[in-house]
Amino acid sequence: MRVTIREVAKRAGVSAATVSRVLNKPNLVEKETRRRVQAAMKELDFKPNAIARGLSSRQTDTLGLIVPAGITDFFFNELYQGIREASQSHNMRVLVFDSENSPERAMEGFYFLGQHQVDGIIFTSKMITEDFDPVIQRLGLPVVLVLAPNGAKTPIPSFDIDNVRAGFDVVSYLVSRGHRRIGMIAGKVPDTPWQQRLQGYESGLKHFGLPFDSQAVQTGEFSFDDGYRAMQRLLEKQADLQLTAVFSASDEMALGAMRCLYDNGLRVPDDMSIVGFDDVKVARMVVPRLTTVAQPFSEIGAQSVHWLMGALGRVITPTETGTYFLPHRFVERESVRTLV
Amino acid sequence: MRVTIREVAKRAGVSAATVSRVLNKPNLVEKETRRRVQAAMKELDFKPNAIARGLSSRQTDTLGLIVPAGITDFFFNELYQGIREASQSHNMRVLVFDSENSPERAMEGFYFLGQHQVDGIIFTSKMITEDFDPVIQRLGLPVVLVLAPNGAKTPIPSFDIDNVRAGFDVVSYLVSRGHRRIGMIAGKVPDTPWQQRLQGYESGLKHFGLPFDSQAVQTGEFSFDDGYRAMQRLLEKQADLQLTAVFSASDEMALGAMRCLYDNGLRVPDDMSIVGFDDVKVARMVVPRLTTVAQPFSEIGAQSVHWLMGALGRVITPTETGTYFLPHRFVERESVRTLV
DNA sequence: TTGTATGCGTTATCAT
DNA sequence: ATGATAACGCATACAA
Numbered sequence: 009m010r011v012t013i014r015e016v017a018k019r020a021g022v023s024a025a026t027v028s029r030v031l032n033k034p035n036l037v038e039k040e041t042r043r044r045v046q047a048a049m050k051e052l053d054f055k056p057n058a059i060a061r062g063l064s065s066r067q068t069d070t071l072g073l074i075v076p077a078g079i080t081d082f083f084f085n086e087l088y089q090g091i092r093e094a095s096q097s098h099n100m101r102v103l104v105f106d107s108e109n110s111p112e113r114a115m116e117g118f119y120f121l122g123q124h125q126v127d128g129i130i131f132t133s134k135m136i137t138e139d140f141d142p143v144i145q146r147l148g149l150p151v152v153l154v155l156a157p158n159g160a161k162t163p164i165p166s167f168d169i170d171n172v173r174a175g176f177d178v179v180s181y182l183v184s185r186g187h188r189r190i191g192m193i194a195g196k197v198p199d200t201p202w203q204q205r206l207q208g209y210e211s212g213l214k215h216f217g218l219p220f221d222s223q224a225v226q227t228g229e230f231s232f233d234d235g236y237r238a239m240q241r242l243l244e245k246q247a248d249l250q251l252t253a254v255f256s257a258s259d260e261m262a263l264g265a266m267r268c269l270y271d272n273g274l275r276v277p278d279d280m281s282i283v284g285f286d287d288v289k290v291a292r293m294v295v296p297r298l299t300t301v302a303q304p305f306s307e308i309g310a311q312s313v314h315w316l317m318g319a320l321g322r323v324i325t326p327t328e329t330g331t332y333f334l335p336h337r338f339v340e341r342e343s344v345r346t347l348v
Numbered sequence: 349m350r351v352t353i354r355e356v357a358k359r360a361g362v363s364a365a366t367v368s369r370v371l372n373k374p375n376l377v378e379k380e381t382r383r384r385v386q387a388a389m390k391e392l393d394f395k396p397n398a399i400a401r402g403l404s405s406r407q408t409d410t411l412g413l414i415v416p417a418g419i420t421d422f423f424f425n426e427l428y429q430g431i432r433e434a435s436q437s438h439n440m441r442v443l444v445f446d447s448e449n450s451p452e453r454a455m456e457g458f459y460f461l462g463q464h465q466v467d468g469i470i471f472t473s474k475m476i477t478e479d480f481d482p483v484i485q486r487l488g489l490p491v492v493l494v495l496a497p498n499g500a501k502t503p504i505p506s507f508d509i510d511n512v513r514a515g516f517d518v519v520s521y522l523v524s525r526g527h528r529r530i531g532m533i534a535g536k537v538p539d540t541p542w543q544q545r546l547q548g549y550e551s552g553l554k555h556f557g558l559p560f561d562s563q564a565v566q567t568g569e570f571s572f573d574d575g576y577r578a579m580q581r582l583l584e585k586q587a588d589l590q591l592t593a594v595f596s597a598s599d600e601m602a603l604g605a606m607r608c609l610y611d612n613g614l615r616v617p618d619d620m621s622i623v624g625f626d627d628v629k630v631a632r633m634v635v636p637r638l639t640t641v642a643q644p645f646s647e648i649g650a651q652s653v654h655w656l657m658g659a660l661g662r663v664i665t666p667t668e669t670g671t672y673f674l675p676h677r678f679v680e681r682e683s684v685r686t687l688v
Numbered sequence: 689t690t691g692t693a694t695g696c697g698t699t700a701t702c703a704t
Numbered sequence: 705a706t707g708a709t710a711a712c713g714c715a716t717a718c719a720a
Contacts, residue, residue, distance in 0.1 A: 010488075012713055023691045028715055038689055053486065058463045059402045060713035063696050068399065085425065092446070101464075103443070106432070123398045124441075146393065148350075232633050263633045270635050289422075290630050293572050293603045295610050352697055363707045368699060378705060400697035403712050 011052045020048035062125055070101040072121030076133040077109045083286045090309025098317050115143055122147045128316040134200050136160050150319035152312045163329035167312045169336040171201045174301050175208020177338055178255045178283050183216045186347030191224040193238040193256040202257045224249055228261050235264025243272055253281035259288045259300055277345035287339055296342035304334045351392045360388035402465055410441040412461030416473040417449045422600050423626045430649025438657055447473055458483045468656040474540050476500050490659035492652045503669035507652045509676040511541045514641050515548020517678055518595045518623050523556045526687030527593040531564040533578040534597050542597040564589055568601050575604025583612055593621035599628045599640055617685035627679050636682035644674045
């Protein structure tokens with residue numbers, strides 16, 4: 009059917025092993041022989057079978073990526089791009105598995121990727137719990153966490169930003185612009201980045217001597233609609249709250265909040281300032297452009313892939329576990345008003 | 349290392365072949381034997397090696413997907429999701445290849461996916477030319493085109509919407525809302541969906557007895573910034589043009605156009621009506637919500653995958669080549685004003 | 689430097 | 705219904 013290594017060998021008058029060598033360790037074969045083999049490959053339009061190669065060498069040059077719910081999701085999108093590029097620069101493929109926001113599916117993901125003999129796994133989802141320990145152990149593959157804290161006992165490196173710090177920074181910025189009544193749209197689930205940002209928000213208030221009002225914090229899951237509803241609730245208490253700014257734990261929720269304000273006849277930033285989080289692609293496309301915190305997606309992608317390559321011994325790197333904090337960046341645009 | 353079919357066989361007191369059978373053709377093996385084997389598999393936590401399986405059976409249950417430039421791109425995103433879901437429902441994996449907008453890379457894509465022994469290929473990019481013929485022929489794999497016309501000579505089915513018709517529909521809608529001076533932001537490259545939409549726009553004008561003014565058509569590639577600039581050019585000629593509505597060949601460009609209007613102190617839809625194309629996720633998140641043409645992404649994904657499954661003989665379907673037109677849908681939102 | 693032989697984990701063919 | 709045995713296409717230890 010398709011041309012194999014053997015036919016190339018015959019054509020070049022050498023053994024299959026030699027052909028394999030010019031493919032993998034070209035310098036082990038004499039110049040002239042190599043040339044002949046390469047010529048034969050070209051003539052026959054030979055393309056090595058990646059599957060056979062994977063079976064034989066037990067390495068597929070493929071990284072598995074477990075995402076929580078569709079790389080279509082606003083933000084995993086950007087992250088995926090970062091990981092893809094980093095992988096490509098290391099000559100690696102990436103195989104995506106969508107856990108559909110279910111821990112069980114996420115677990116299946118490990119099995120699935122294991123079956124497909126990926127060389128390493130990047131897990132990026134809201135949470136990884138102790139339940140995953142046995143699965144990961146048995147797999148025996150290097151795993152890194154991305155944008156998620158390690159809730160398992162297995163020591164796994166984690167690449168993330170300092171969410172607490174980021175939350176603090178947002179408050180700090182807002183205060184520097186004269187805001188003193190600041191609300192927040194956070195996430196429900198404990199132990200998530202959203203909660204950490206909330207934590208940073210609280211410590212920010214404290215640091216600047218501002219009162220914390222639990223009414224001023226509304227939660228949502230992540231979506232546009234959640235953001236809308238959270239803002240709606242904030243608005244209902246606005247008589248007491250007197251908010252001048254709201255910090256949303258995600259850009260998508262921020263967009264929902266902005267829409268809600270619009271529907272209530274309020275203008276951003278004139279009547280209410282908004283700060284988002286993520287710096288997704290559309291953040292700069294909306295009116296007003298969204299002031300937000302940029303996550304270093306490509307940097308995170310690069311680092312996590314690089315760590316994996318280190319663990320696989322394909323690159324020299326210290327492969328320590330623990331959390332690697334990468335710097336976030338505050339992006340000032342148009343959605344925050346400076347108060348007198 | 350990892351547990352293989354042989355160890356399961358030993359444990360169950362049968363041959364490896366039998367284990368393979370309960371995996372693939374369970375009804376060919378006696379109930380009791382099957383039970384024993386399954387028990388053994390469970391006890392040993394056996395997971396079949398997909399790579400070995402692929403090598404032996406010459407089918408990987410994987411579909412290759414060639415995208416033009418990052419599924420991060422606004423719109424391929426939605427399409428990818430459609431294809432992913434359809435694939436999943438057929439128990440297929442999908443391997444993505446990013447051609448980075450280069451025909452050469454796209455060609456490499458076929459080789460790459462071939463090397464990885466995918467069972468079929470979905471090509472979705474701006475263009476497929478005659479240059480691809482030999483490559484596709486040699487691969488010997490079923491290929492379908494998605495959202496792209498077939499410019500090659502090899503008969504390949506294509507799943508698309510009727511872009512000409514869609515362009516016509518937009519004009520028709522605008523006219524029904526009282527607009528008579530309608531501009532367009534189209535695509536540069538000939539033989540693309542963008543050009544077809546332009547064609548529909550022209551025939552729409554003609555049909556309703558409206559004059560066509562080449563000044564009223566500005567081109568861009570696809571991006572937000574392109575849309576912005578195109579609108580800028582339109583505005584410069586607005587004294588002559590007197591446009592009341594602009595049809596953009598993509599939502600992303602429409603967003604750029606809206607921003608441009610905003611920067612020029614114009615309001616949508618009060619001062620200018622805008623219609624986009626694609627119905628990307630953010631179309632309903634911006635202010636005003638974007639009126640647009642929805643492409644049936646999941647339907648397209650489903651159909652193209654289903655065709656492939658037919659070609660692979662895994663499902664009974666007539667596998668004819670030619671273009672399959674799927675219905676687009678006009679989505680009326682807030683960006684078009686009704687004129688008196 | 690090159691060739692021979694064997695293995696990777698599974699499926700498929702042919703017996704029994 | 706089940707078992708031996710030979711592929712699948714390539715990589716690699718070992719020998720030469």
